[in-house]
Amino acid sequence: MRNDVLAALKTIVGERHVLTGDAVASIEFPWNTHASCAARAIVSPASTAEVAEIMRCCNAAGQTVVPFGGMTNLVQGCATTADDIVLSLARMNRVEDVDRSAGTLTAQSGVTLQAAQEAAAAADMFFPVDIGARASCQLGGIVSNNAGGNKVIRYGMTRDTVLGLEAVLADGTVISSMNRYIKNNSGFDLKQMFIGSEGVLGVITRLVFRLRATARSHNVALLACEKFDDVVAILETANRSLPNTLSAFEVMWNSFYSLVVRPRGRLAPPLAPGQAQYVIIETMGVDQQHDTAAFESLLEDLMERGLLVDGVLAKSDSERELIWSIRDEVEPVIGNAHNFDVSLRSTDVGEYVRRVEAAIADLFPEASVIGFGHLGDNNVHVSVGGIDFDSDKIRQVEEQVYGCLEAFDGAISAEHGIGLEKRQYLPISRSEAEIGLMKTLKRALDPNNILNPGKVVDAAMR
Numbered sequence: 051m052r053n054d055v056l057a058a059l060k061t062i063v064g065e066r067h068v069l070t071g072d073a074v075a076s077i078e079f080p081w082n083t084h085a086s087c088a089a090r091a092i093v094s095p096a097s098t099a100e101v102a103e104i105m106r107c108c109n110a111a112g113q114t115v116v117p118f119g120g121m122t123n124l125v126q127g128c129a130t131t132a133d134d135i136v137l138s139l140a141r142m143n144r145v146e147d148v149d150r151s152a153g154t155l156t157a158q159s160g161v162t163l164q165a166a167q168e169a170a171a172a173a174d175m176f177f178p179v180d181i182g183a184r185a186s187c188q189l190g191g192i193v194s195n196n197a198g199g200n201k202v203i204r205y206g207m208t209r210d211t212v213l214g215l216e217a218v219l220a221d222g223t224v225i226s227s228m229n230r231y232i233k234n235n236s237g238f239d240l241k242q243m244f245i246g247s248e249g250v251l252g253v254i255t256r257l258v259f260r261l262r263a264t265a266r267s268h269n270v271a272l273l274a275c276e277k278f279d280d281v282v283a284i285l286e287t288a289n290r291s292l293p294n295t296l297s298a299f300e301v302m303w304n305s306f307y308s309l310v311v312r313p314r315g316r317l318a319p320p321l322a323p324g325q326a327q328y329v330i331i332e333t334m335g336v337d338q339q340h341d342t343a344a345f346e347s348l349l350e351d352l353m354e355r356g357l358l359v360d361g362v363l364a365k366s367d368s369e370r371e372l373i374w375s376i377r378d379e380v381e382p383v384i385g386n387a388h389n390f391d392v393s394l395r396s397t398d399v400g401e402y403v404r405r406v407e408a409a410i411a412d413l414f415p416e417a418s419v420i421g422f423g424h425l426g427d428n429n430v431h432v433s434v435g436g437i438d439f440d441s442d443k444i445r446q447v448e449e450q451v452y453g454c455l456e457a458f459d460g461a462i463s464a465e466h467g468i469g470l471e472k473r474q475y476l477p478i479s480r481s482e483a484e485i486g487l488m489k490t491l492k493r494a495l496d497p498n499n500i501l502n503p504g505k506v507v508d509a510a511m512r
């Protein structure tokens with residue numbers, strides 16, 4: 051039976067698109083456990099029809115299937131066992147159409163985010179999702195994760211950019227919901243079920259995204275502040291004074307900034323390290339002269355009110371890129387750490403991080419706690435490193451980080467999702483009835499529990 055499935059999969063996609071043995075083990079999970087991949091095979095289809103055939107075959111055999119995009123998720127969403135089949139979308143990497151007048155991009159789900167951004171830019175349009183993993187992560191992956199990223203304050207989460215999609219259910223049924231319109235209330239909006247459900251309800255094969263106009267003005271500044279309350283005051287002021295152009299508001303604690311810029315890190319520091327927080331503030335608009343004047347006037351106002359210790363305004367594309375490269379330099383921060391991604395009121399973030407630092411220092415004096423994140427979207431990342439982690443220490447750290455969050459009524463995942471890693475903590479953020487409905491949906495769409503089993507919720511458990 052086991053060999054029958056492999057033979058059938060080879061017939062569907064061709065022998066050379068089914069990897070087994072050492073070719074599977076040589077693939078590592080790059081951003082999370084760093085473990086090598088265990089699976090019966092990695093199967094790479096080239097079309098929706100092939101995905102449908104694979105799912106029909108696996109469903110009939112009770113064979114579990116784990117979809118792989120770019121493998122950049124941070125929550126063990128792609129974790130496998132030696133009994134799973136991996137369904138890699140990497141060959142489905144065609145941008146099908148960029149329609150300037152409709153403002154849409156249609157693509158297969160294995161297209162990387164960066165390739166989609168470039169295809170939109172080539173048509174003088176703007177793809178509104180951006181995250182640091184852009185070169186590797188795929189459109190199907192960011193949609194399955196409902197990724198957030200650097201531009202949420204202006205354009206919303208990935209969900210807000212998806213107009214339509216096509217997905218294959220566990221039994222091979224193809225749900226083609228390739229809507230291209232901003233408005234379409236013809237019955238249930240089925241695409242929403244697949245967005246953010248981390249590959250447990252269906253395999254996304256094609257997508258339609260809403261593009262935006264390319265910005266004609268671009269301003270970026272790096273600011274240094276001596277306390278978190280000043281950062282919150284800057285955010286409130288920027289939201290009020292730049293309502294139509296504010297496109298990013300990112301915060302980095304000094305623990306982040308000083309690790310990635312020289313002398314400890316590799317990047318040139320536009321501002322000296324050592325202040326409490328650093329902020330990247332960005333606007334994108336249509337009139338460079340007008341928008342720059344408004345941006346500079348905001349910075350002057352902040353300086354006069356004593357909210358800034360220092361600041362630098364980028365004067366060229368290369369200076370803008372240098373500032374953003376600091377925020378994108380997450381590998382030294384998250385590489386060997388246990389990483390958290392929580393949501394809470396922006397005004398509570400400073401106190402929350404302080405409490406986490408204190409709680410972790412009590413338990414593990416050698417640990418480092420690094421804060422950074424998309425403050426404009428109520429989202430802070432906390433990376434706990436410097437510990438020789440085992441499962442018991444991980445649990446203790448998680449209990450502190452989530453324990454501190456409960457006092458602020460926060461969410462355990464702002465944007466990274468649940469995967470396997472946060473499943474046991476889901477009841478902190480979702481009620482019993484909500485989790486029950488998630489399981490009901492999973493059982494209805496995947497009664498044999500073959501699609502990414504155990505991620506988000508354990509449908510096998512009542």
Ligand SMILES: Cc1cc2nc3c(=O)[nH]c(=O)nc-3n(C[C@H](O)[C@H](O)[C@H](O)COP(=O)(O)OP(=O)(O)OC[C@H]3O[C@@H](n4cnc5c(N)ncnc54)[C@H](O)[C@@H]3O)c2cc1C
Pocket residue numbers: 081116117118119120121122123124127128139159180181182183186187188189190191192193194195196197198199200248249250252253254255380381465466502505
């Ligand atoms: C350097 C770095 C920066 C990051 N920055 C951000 C950020 O700013 N904001 C943010 O939200 N996230 C961020 N992330 C995490 C983020 O979740 C992922 O980068 C991205 O959303 C995952 O895309 P992927 O193609 O790698 O998906 P994968 O990691 O391969 O998969 C993610 C999940 O979706 C499922 N899946 C993948 N493809 C499909 C498909 N076609 N159909 C159905 N299910 C599928 C998988 O089974 C898995 O559960 C970052 C990660 C890194 C490494």
